[in-house]
Amino acid sequence: MNKTKVSLLAGMLAVTVLVSGCAKGGLGGGQKVATVNGTTITKAEYDKTYGDFEKSFHVENVPEAQKSVLDDYLKQMTLNKLILQTLINTEASKTGIKVTDAEVKEYKEAKIFNDPTLKEQFKTFLSQNKMQESDFDAMLRENLLLNKFMEAKGGQAVQVSDSEVKNFYDKNVDQFKVPESIHAKHILVKAIEPQIKQEVRKGNEKISDADLEKSVAAKKQDLKAKADKLFTEIKANPAQFEELAKKNSEDPMSAVKGGDLGYMPQGTVDPAFWAAADKTPKGQLYPGVVASQFGYHIIKVLDHKAPHQQTFAEAKDNIREQMSQQKKQAFLQQWAQQQRSVAKIDVEKAYQPKEPEAEAQGQGGVMPTPQGAAAPQPEAGKH
Template sequence: MQAKYGRRPWALVTALILIWVASPALAGEKQPPEDKVAVVNGSVITRADFDMEMSHVQRRLFSMGTPLSNSQLSEIKKEVLENLIDRELLYQESQKKGIKVDKAAINEQLMILKKRFASEAEFKNALSRMNLSEAAIKSQFKRRMAIQQLIDNQFAQKVTVSDKETKAYYDSHPDSFKQPEQVRARHILIKVDPQADESQKAKARKKLEKIQLKLQKGEDFAALAKEFSQGSTSAQGGDVGYFSRGQVVRPFEEAAFALRPGEVSDIVETRFGYHLIKVIDKRPQTTIAYEDIKDRLEEYLKQEKVQKEVSLYVEKLKEKAKVERFLTENPE
């Protein structure tokens, strides 16, 4: 049920619902003319806003392993700019309709964001690195929440999806409901810095070889993982849960899928360091039953309908708005 690449990858509704730090988008502030990429009914979208958004999009595409040609990058820049313009138009419309966002709700979102960081100091350092303030973050939450309220009031509460529609979609998209083969595994990781020299690598490997000997003598894998693993799952006995092919680094994947439940790999090297892997369970490829996916499918189709309605709504807003675009390619 995932949107295919080529359908506007920053689909309007998704982009509006997601809250992420690196996009201040504080339209309305006066900016030098050379710093603006667009003006929407007098509100400025700055080059900084645009560059932040592009950085986020490029990181996401890079993490997906999606290479981009120059022509594709140029098209993505146009899409990103239009997405920023769409958001600004929707925010302006939310204000025209008198939508207010409760301060307590904004503060609650800020607290949720802060919990992603180990400490208040780490949170403030992250803001400093991105040239942001807590006030800017609150302002962004306020804008996003106002837009979401507008979408909910105008569209989401009115859209319905019938059982007939969900069943028709399920029957006509069989590949979308195939659950690939999965493995559940534990691992013990001894980290190695990517810049480590051969002697440092040998030291790390020797440490894992000693742990390997303990396993061969019958000691418990989970207990050893808790004691020695330097991975993020050490507290869980190294349990990384279930994963499919393509979800972990290739050497780890190849080793795990080659093992039977209960078996332990030899030492596996990845860019993170050296691992010992124990497979706990395997699940064969299956097809998700309609009854098990029905509710999620209904929500997905509802979002699709809302997205279409919002897109049409924005196009009508653009027809009435004064939108000036100033985006030029930065010289290489």
């Protein structure tokens, strides 16, 4: 599948941490959280955004000792995100920058629905995150507005010339050495030990450490047996790999493609998975179930690619996109700092951060990658 399209969808899905969803219960305070130049940020907006950050960071999996610190950080991120969003929306409204329903629909059709695989992945994403398509549309609208805003306000400062792209390539040729890569399919029977322990403890909070270890070992043994059974079926009839992957693999993003992971560069894959795939000849099944930090894999290797130097023609589009993102990020951060320095911002006492505010978190700021979220960002400036 087209790598650019995969990155695009992954990026768009990643920014869903900025919209939709609900917080678990109230966070205290009144119905008004803050005002920004007279525009009110409501508690409903705050709870909604905080809830998205909670889901994105998988707060339920965070050790109890760290939850208080993370809670303070998420509150700070939530407030910063909403303040910046309010400043952007106000300025966009003044200057006539907007996104229509037709633009949202057109973008989805062109970037998601025209590709059957991405369309299926999109459905899986909505289901896993208990999202309605309208929630995704709201996220996409906000992202498209942000891109329009940065292009309109940034002007030449956010444009990337052909000479800049070529100059970057020439000065960083070593960065475009592509390592060995492997194209593989897999079926995953998930067995992540910390998650299994958490599930066991939920069922018996008073369980001893010794009994916990026994229960985890027994659960992993059952999951290994499930993987072994699937492997036996596939070995007897290799043609059913894709069908069994779609029905059984617990890696949803590859399952919809019959287990296809695409080309994976060395160093980006679990070491145990890579070691097994690396020694498997093209077109063959690895002779057994492979255990990794994620669980148990049944692996079929489709191709091996030797290391090579990426040409300028191959690299230029990605270089341009990365440079564009960097310029827009720098512009937005500078713009946000300037706006906040002159804006009248009043935050209700119950919502004031305990620590000094970080620089423009969320949109246009530095945010740690949430657990399980895709790191690539949406293509900037395309709408």
